[in-house]
Amino acid sequence: MTSRMTRSALTLMAVLAVAACGADDGMDGDMPPADPAVEQGADPAQQQGQPQMDEEMMALMTEAQELQQRIAPVQDEAMQDEELAARLTEIQQKVESAMDEEAPELMARMDELESEFMTAQEAGDQERQEELGMEFQQLQMELQTTQQSVLEREDIQADIQTFEDMQRERMIEIDPEAGEILDRIEEIYEQLQPTS
Numbered sequence: 001m002t003s004r005m006t007r008s009a010l011t012l013m014a015v016l017a018v019a020a021c022g023a024d025d026g027m028d029g030d031m032p033p034a035d036p037a038v039e040q041g042a043d044p045a046q047q048q049g050q051p052q053m054d055e056e057m058m059a060l061m062t063e064a065q066e067l068q069q070r071i072a073p074v075q076d077e078a079m080q081d082e083e084l085a086a087r088l089t090e091i092q093q094k095v096e097s098a099m100d101e102e103a104p105e106l107m108a109r110m111d112e113l114e115s116e117f118m119t120a121q122e123a124g125d126q127e128r129q130e131e132l133g134m135e136f137q138q139l140q141m142e143l144q145t146t147q148q149s150v151l152e153r154e155d156i157q158a159d160i161q162t163f164e165d166m167q168r169e170r171m172i173e174i175d176p177e178a179g180e181i182l183d184r185i186e187e188i189y190e191q192l193q194p195t196s
Contacts, residue, residue, distance in 0.1 A: 060188050064192075087163050095150055095156060099143070106139060113135060113139065
């Protein structure tokens with residue numbers, strides 16, 4: 001996979017993740033932190049309540065995963081729509097361009113890494129391949145940080161919101177129950193967000 005393809009894949013995944021979770025704020029894969037009141041309290045009843053909260057969250061996460069699996073084929077079919085696919089491509093290109101502007105040295109190094117890795121591969125230099133692989137992983141993490149910053153831009157948020165609305169409308173045309181499923185997934189995400 002080329003670095004350009006890798007960047008495109010990461011951008012696509014990020015855009016779809018934001019669109020799936022809502023343009024305002026996506027959901028991290030991490031569990032929300034435990035309630036500080038429960039951790040601080042010495043009341044056995046509170047301590048007993050903590051595992052129940054964990055089970056509750058696990059149940060919500062399981063439900064969300066099941067709903068996502070159920071809605072995935074509808075989403076895939078919706079993305080066959082040329083207008084919708086074109087809109088997603090536009091957003092992807094806009095995000096990539098913004099990332100190039102925000103972190104040009106990072107993008108340049110990604111391109112260099114691809115070339116260096118191919119050279120090491122042709123030479124059969126396993127040690128060098130491993131070194132480059134570790135650097136590539138580190139760069140991917142930095143790239144995701146840049147990506148998140150770009151995705152928070154108001155113009156891109158607006159583009160994602162428009163895409164999300166179009167996608168939702170198309171999905172409901174395909175399956176009238178899609179709207180309720182999407183609403184429930186969003187509701188679960190909100191419940192799993194840590195309270196501020």
